[in-house]
Amino acid sequence: MSAPGGNATAGGAGTRHPLLVRDRRLRRRKLVNRTMEATATLAALIAVAVLALVIASVLIKGVSAINLDFFTKEPAPFGQSGGGIANSIVGTVLLVAMASVLAVPIGILIGIHTSEFARSSVASSIRFALDILNGVPTIVTGIFVFGLLVVGHVQSGYAGAVALAIIMLPIVARSAHEVLALVPSSLREASLALGVPRWRTVLTVIVPTAVSGLITGALLAVARVAGETAPLLFTSSIASTMVSTDPSKALSSIPVRIFELSESPSPAEHAQAWAAALLLIVFVMLLNVLARSLFGRSRARIARTR
């Protein structure tokens, strides 16, 4: 508005070709455009750089402690060097497996309910509740399970798994809802119009079409809770240093073990903490890559029916 010069140039350029008219506002717009582009690119680069730095520092500091013993041995007795985190690896695998057994079926059923059966108002309130549950700090979940299952009893792998399952549930349910909603309604109609009852349509047409997406959601939830420390501190942290597969007692876990090792005065144990962190990062990255490739396949399959 306040650039009469621009107008004057445009108006007074009777001899110039209209495509060659130089406008001061246009020049400014170009500059703003370039600045914005550069800022956004920089922000994206920072995100990638942070990830690269995290991975690099963990790699540099942890790789020296990685050897066969690290994976296969139990922690060395106090004052001795060597040893590994075999008990924590086994414990994390058990905890995450038990949490998945609890959370994945229930989460997928919730997703099926909100996307296939619930009225839209009910579905959106459930999804809102899931979002809030997802936002609950994990330490709060830990204390909740502590009060529910540990007070008056002892810490146990079961309690830890329940805490992890509560964290997984909203992730699985929300992602299940999203991938089921991607299944085109034409498939639902095709099945219903054949006289197939609704529940059977869901089980035999909708869920198989979205199955890779459902697995993706479950994998991402696993990746998320594999690194959770806070919920396990109250529920499954006072654990034996022996490899244990008994969930009625507290199970060791990689994240809690990293925390313990980091508090140790010994540099060798610090290196082990970094190595354990490296193991966790690699595990989570592999899960993410797997989840992405599965989701890509799922989307391709759905796209073919569009």
Next chain:
Amino acid sequence: MTSDGHTEVHTEMSQPEPQPRIAREAPAEPALAAAPDAAETPAAQGEQAREVQLQGLRAFYGHAEQVKGIDLDFKPNEVTAIIGPSGCGKSTMIRCINRMHEEIPGAHAEGRVLLDGLDVYDSSVDVVAVRRAIGMVFQKPNPFPTMSIFDNVAAGIRLTGRRRRGPELRATVERALRGAGLWDEVCDRLSEPGVGLSGGQQQRLCIARSLAVDPEVILMDEPCSALDPIATLKIEELISELKSRVTIVIVTHNMQQAARVADRTAFMLDGELVEVGPTQEIFTTPGDRRTEEYVTGKFG
């Protein structure tokens, strides 16, 4: 020919009813009540299809009335085309016939839809039985992406809980694929995915899928709108063959198509039936000025 078409409806109703095809099994039972058993009977050529009558059919989305009271007969072994401009309620109307309309949240229908005299909205009638008796083919081919060609055709039989032995199932699938004119093209690759076929083949696969559960009536909602002219021609030939077995109602935007395949044509406008009659008559000497304007391309 009167302008509202209702006169014809009433004269037709006085004609003798076609013999119900399941009479040999359940002579006293109305068709829908016996539908699950009736569907066990293998389809034989030249069987009598069934009559569908709409009486005061109204359809709503929430409070909006999209179909405003339609009386219309679909006669056995005839192809009836529904034409009319976009949004006039054609699709909504045929989706009321197999009760698919009520699957849309907030939608409901009023009035009666009689299949050989029994109201599909009657409280004694199960919606699943309605959809087994009245099949549907959609605008876009929609084979199940997780299933092979064979499984797509077998889906309706398997998923509606009917036990069939292997050889019997294979025979049913073959009959359905032959009925849809697809057998020769796919007989050596039945285990390949259904979505690997071309668009026209997919649509014939969908027709085979609906034929496999042995319906009495097939509703087609613009079945060729996503297909090229050659695939369209094949579907149209198929429709002419199928009418010896089933009653066919086809919604189409393509007036040449209506002229080619339909015995009778109904013209709808703003949720109302303007006129229905023999296709030839609707296209050459329509009784209503609006019909004439539409079929001659003055609007729509």
